[in-house]
Amino acid sequence: MTLRELVESQRFCEGLAAGQCDGLAACATEKTFTPGDYLLRQHASADAFYLVLEGQVQIKLALPGQGIVTLETIGPDEAVGWSWFQPPYRCQFDARAVTPVRVLAFDAGMLRALMERDPAVGYAVLKTLVATLSERVQSCRLQVLDVYAPPGEPR
Amino acid sequence: MSAFAEPTLPAPYRIVARRQDTADVFTWTVEPLGEPAPTFLPGQFNMLYAYGIGEVPVSISSDPAGGPLLHTLRAVGSVTRPMAALQVGEVIGLRGPYGSAWPLAEAEGGDLVIVAGGLGLAPLRPAILGTLARRAQFGRLCVLYGTRGPAEVLFADQLAAWRARGDIEVRVTVDRATPDWTGEVGVVTRLIGRAGFDPARTTAFVCGPEIMMRFAGEALLQRGVPAARIHLSLERNMKCAVGYCGHCQLGPHFICRDGPVLAWSRLAGLLEVAEL
Numbered sequence: 001m002t003l004r005e006l007v008e009s010q011r012f013c014e015g016l017a018a019g020q021c022d023g024l025a026a027c028a029t030e031k032t033f034t035p036g037d038y039l040l041r042q043h044a045s046a047d048a049f050y051l052v053l054e055g056q057v058q059i060k061l062a063l064p065g066q067g068i069v070t071l072e073t074i075g076p077d078e079a080v081g082w083s084w085f086q087p088p089y090r091c092q093f094d095a096r097a098v099t100p101v102r103v104l105a106f107d108a109g110m111l112r113a114l115m116e117r118d119p120a121v122g123y124a125v126l127k128t129l130v131a132t133l134s135e136r137v138q139s140c141r142l143q144v145l146d147v148y149a150p151p152g153e154p155r
Numbered sequence: 156m157s158a159f160a161e162p163t164l165p166a167p168y169r170i171v172a173r174r175q176d177t178a179d180v181f182t183w184t185v186e187p188l189g190e191p192a193p194t195f196l197p198g199q200f201n202m203l204y205a206y207g208i209g210e211v212p213v214s215i216s217s218d219p220a221g222g223p224l225l226h227t228l229r230a231v232g233s234v235t236r237p238m239a240a241l242q243v244g245e246v247i248g249l250r251g252p253y254g255s256a257w258p259l260a261e262a263e264g265g266d267l268v269i270v271a272g273g274l275g276l277a278p279l280r281p282a283i284l285g286t287l288a289r290r291a292q293f294g295r296l297c298v299l300y301g302t303r304g305p306a307e308v309l310f311a312d313q314l315a316a317w318r319a320r321g322d323i324e325v326r327v328t329v330d331r332a333t334p335d336w337t338g339e340v341g342v343v344t345r346l347i348g349r350a351g352f353d354p355a356r357t358t359a360f361v362c363g364p365e366i367m368m369r370f371a372g373e374a375l376l377q378r379g380v381p382a383a384r385i386h387l388s389l390e391r392n393m394k395c396a397v398g399y400c401g402h403c404q405l406g407p408h409f410i411c412r413d414g415p416v417l418a419w420s421r422l423a424g425l426l427e428v429a430e431l
Contacts, residue, residue: 056342070332072341075349138370139248142342143330145284147364148273148303150179150231 003030006104010051012128016046027110033097039080040095045085047108052076055101060094072139073098079132084108163206166190169358173243176305180274181239182216182227187247190373192224196256196381197281198388198416200228202396203273204248210233212393214278215252225288227277233300235383255416257282262358266294268283268350270371272343272363273302276309278388279362283317290322296348297324301343301367304331343367347374354379362388368427372419385419
């Protein structure tokens with residue numbers, strides 16, 4: 001599958017014209033990571049948006065005195081990173097490959113410029129991003145609920 | 156056995172083995188002192204009675220095809236905590252089996268997705284074993300299990316053995332990872348989108364804390380599994396286990412008699428009810 005076909009097969013390309021998919025493909029490259037590689041580093045410039053094609057990625061955070069905690073794992077067809085969309089464009093968490101990982105990597109600056117220029121593309125990408133955020137927020141709420149805790153234990 | 160002759164009279168059973176599964180979960184193997192233990196269907200439960208203390212409903216976690224009769228309990232309440240202190244050789248009361256079963260026959264010919272949370276894996280174990288005994292009758296089989304942390308993973312050896320078979324997709328996730336955990340992290344509902352099954356021809360069995368089942372059911376619906384093919388196992392305030400007392404009533408259902416296994420389509424709106 002060519003890069004162009006790969007991009008076009010993503011959810012956010014549904015309903016977009018061929019030229020718009022071309023624009024998105026122009027922002028994208030295919031990348032691979034080996035286990036242990038970082039896709040994103042906390043505090044680093046958020047210059048990429050990833051869609052996982054294969055493999056598993058951990059979202060991690062360093063907690064003072066407690067080491068590095070894995071908050072969640074991300075798999076195929078899921079997005080990694082949204083700090084690229086919101087100033088100051090700094091990553092809030094680490095994203096680390098657990099297995100060999102293959103992604104579509106979008107250049108954040110190019111993608112933002114394209115979304116500004118073409119609101120239809122911007123809306124399509126945002127729909128994907130909001131769906132991802134919504135799912136993550138719901139998952140976080142369930143995690144916070146600590147549903148498996150023994151009854152009566154403080155949560 | 157007492158279930159039909161005198162439905163609320165327990166029969167004596169001896170604890171012949173006890174396995175500590177996690178810090179607060181243990182599994183008893185029990186044997187009847189009198190008549191042979193009755194057969195059961197996957198998903199059914201027994202009422203276990205600690206003499207002089209109290210009685211609780213506990214799902215059967217053993218192989219429905221036969222072998223030792225197993226019950227997996229969590230020491231959390233005023234009955235199950237004292238039960239956890241009982242020793243091998245002591246005698247308990249047991250009556251059952253009661254309730255509805257996982258509809259394995261309905262699932263045949265299609266894919267089967269098992270979604271379990273925490274101790275909810277125990278009532279699903281007989282269904283998984285029953286499915287594996289007739290593996291060719293089913294399409295893809297997915298076991299999606301979520302629990303609090305790595306130390307709370309139930310039946311870890313069994314999960315590993317199932318995964319090693321190669322004909323079953325086993326995914327385990329934890330809400331809170333430890334540094335040495337290399338598996339998936341996040342709530343079990345996230346696994347539903349990742350598992351390989353064809354929603355239109357899938358039957359799903361779900362068991363765990365009620366709030367987890369509610370969100371798992373919604374995730375299955377969102378993926379395209381028909382509501383009538385999503386089955387949950389509920390456990391609310393069961394007392395008599397035979398539909399007499401009404402303690403476990405949820406809307407039009409007595410959970411002990413009409414459940415514990417009920418289709419999502421019969422539970423519309425009822426899972427939002429905090430208590431009746």
